[in-house]
Amino acid sequence: MSTATTWIDATDPLARLPKIALHDHLDGSLRPETLIELATAAGIALPRTTPAALQHWLRNFAELEPGRDWEDLFGLSTSVMQSRDQLRRVAREYVHTLAADGVVYAESRWAPEKHLAGGLTMDEAVEAVAEGLARGVADVFELGHRVEVRQVLSVMRTGSAGQQVLDTALRAADIGVVGIDLAGHEEGRPAHEHAATFQRAAAQGIRRTVHAGEAAGAASVADAVETCAAQRIGHGARLVEDISISGESHDVHSAVGAWEAAGSLASSLLPGPIATQILDRGIVLEVCPTSNSEGVVVASIAQHPVALLAAAGIRVTLHPDNRMLSETSVTGEMRAVVRAFGWSHAQLRRSTLDALDAAFGPAEALERIRAELVLPGWG
Numbered sequence: 412m413s414t415a416t417t418w419i420d421a422t423d424p425l426a427r428l429p430k431i432a433l434h435d436h437l438d439g440s441l442r443p444e445t446l447i448e449l450a451t452a453a454g455i456a457l458p459r460t461t462p463a464a465l466q467h468w469l470r471n472f473a474e475l476e477p478g479r480d481w482e483d484l485f486g487l488s489t490s491v492m493q494s495r496d497q498l499r500r501v502a503r504e505y506v507h508t509l510a511a512d513g514v515v516y517a518e519s520r521w522a523p524e525k526h527l528a529g530g531l532t533m534d535e536a537v538e539a540v541a542e543g544l545a546r547g548v549a550d551v552f553e554l555g556h557r558v559e560v561r562q563v564l565s566v567m568r569t570g571s572a573g574q575q576v577l578d579t580a581l582r583a584a585d586i587g588v589v590g591i592d593l594a595g596h597e598e599g600r601p602a603h604e605h606a607a608t609f610q611r612a613a614a615q616g617i618r619r620t621v622h623a624g625e626a627a628g629a630a631s632v633a634d635a636v637e638t639c640a641a642q643r644i645g646h647g648a649r650l651v652e653d654i655s656i657s658g659e660s661h662d663v664h665s666a667v668g669a670w671e672a673a674g675s676l677a678s679s680l681l682p683g684p685i686a687t688q689i690l691d692r693g694i695v696l697e698v699c700p701t702s703n704s705e706g707v708v709v710a711s712i713a714q715h716p717v718a719l720l721a722a723a724g725i726r727v728t729l730h731p732d733n734r735m736l737s738e739t740s741v742t743g744e745m746r747a748v749v750r751a752f753g754w755s756h757a758q759l760r761r762s763t764l765d766a767l768d769a770a771f772g773p774a775e776a777l778e779r780i781r782a783e784l785v786l787p788g789w790g
């Protein structure tokens with residue numbers, strides 16, 4: 412197996428604990444070495460040509476390329492994920508990364524509509540990813556690591572392929588596709604514009620997660636749940652805007668101050684109507700602290716509302732979002748909340764079990780993972 416970048420501190424004891432990755436973009440997980448190799452073979456020019464320089468450029472894109480759209484970053488990775496062989500390789504290496512991260516169950520999300528430029532159909536692209544994931548699972552099993560990996564197909568908000576993506580997901584249920592997602596610029600197209608796709612998914616038994624409460628406010632979380640029947644929320648950090656403290660509303664930027672006192676204020680946190688709906692339904696947030704702290708929601712992890720949301724009783728789980736862009740992992744996100752908020756083993760265990768509970772895979776498989784891997788690992 413390759414010794415290329417995995418963004419994981421292997422010496423961190425958290426790396427060995429069994430973890431669940433629910434919000435993990437496949438096209439955000441390419442190792443810089445692989446991106447360079449595939450781009451070179453395909454004759455595609457990259458902004459930097461050594462792994463270290465490219466990684467630095469990816470991580471610091473906003474400062475180095477002011478005014479450019481972050482979707483351009485995904486344009487780079489998707490440009491080298493257009494053939495069966497390319498998709499198989501990226502998916503296979505993604506599983507190697509999961510193993511290094513101690514992940515025992517993952518849902519890899521990606522948008523088939525962005526992988527058709529090489530002539531593949533959506534069905535063919537999904538098959539290629541399934542084949543790569545299966546190879547990766549077999550590779551790491553030989554090394555003693557058990558992991559199950561499913562696919563979640565993202566619908567792009569600004570596109571019009573939602574129904575086609577859903578049809579693809581339905582046809583691919585037997586090769587590991589378990590759900591659909593809504594991704595892309597939140598500002599551009601609110602979730603309700605995709606309600607027809609997501610309501611049909613609900614009627615046909617396809618599970619649903621929606622990016623919300625990241626670039627847009629708490630109302631976007633309500634929109635996702637009410638109009639798209641979202642069963643999980645991708646990010647959801649700005650749900651904090653619907654939680655007040657002792658009756659005083661606050662915005663996300665004051666959340667850190669609130670959290671500093673939350674040890675004593677936990678009983679004074681007052682959820683508004685949207686947060687109450689999330690609490691009552693037990694909806695899990697797929698929180699990505701490092702990704703959110705790169706300027707989208709907050710300026711640093713210390714300002715992130717994840718701990719305040721947890722104190723309010725919201726089921727928060729921790730995920731990398733885009734490993735390549737944030738140089739992170741589930742291990743890294745756990746370490747980040749331990750450093751910033753002093754999360755205990757019990758809190759990390761709780762978020763791991765909540766993630767498994769909210770996973771879209773078959774109940775029987777999830778129960779086996781819980782009993783054989785997660786509970787023994789976390790104690």
Ligand SMILES: [Zn+2]
Pocket residue numbers: 434436622645732
């Ligand atoms: Zn995401």
